[in-house]
Amino acid sequence: GIQVEQSPPDLILQEGANSTLRCNFSDSVNNLQWFHQNPWGQLINLFYIPSGTKQNGRLSATTVATERYSLLYISSSQTTDSGVYFCAVGGGTGTASKLTFGTGTRLQVTL
């Protein structure tokens, strides 16, 4: 099956700093999503981005499908950005196939 690796595994930032999270995957995909799992365990959809670039407020993401990686940018980080960021990819036949998750990047934003 598809392997998904995320880096760094842990990240500590001061409020206001910027960061880049990386997701590498081992095969071609037709679905890629970024999620934020907040400290209460809730999974929040950030981006559906199998290719290209998207922006939503302080967050943006880029997927280069031909090179099998995606990047999540967080600018001007806030304490509410703390939690675990997961990249999840789907391959196989059709976009309805299952997602395979990476092990996540645990982000802590301090004052």
Place this chain on the structure above:
Amino acid sequence: NAGVMQNPRHLVRRRGQEARLRCSPMKGHSHVYWYRQLPEEGLKFMVYLQKENIIDESGMPKERFSAEFPKEGPSILRIQQVVRGDSAAYFCASSSLGTDKYFGPGTRLTVT
């Protein structure tokens, strides 16, 4: 438009009992997925269902676990004769064909 709903949010079972977890997909979504998250780990795929059909159960343990998505009503994940190792958060996701997947709030199962 209500999101994916799961109940119960917390479930405590003694070893050997049965656990039933329910998932109602978002309105208009006909694809349901179940995932399990052990403490401090990522989410692992268990099963993918459409109405009355299991499409992919490659992540389901061979024994004690079953899932269904009937024509009417929620999807059910059933764990028989629970053991301590079944303690985890179980998440349900739903989607329409060709769109992104949305996750419910999860059910935290504790086996004592």
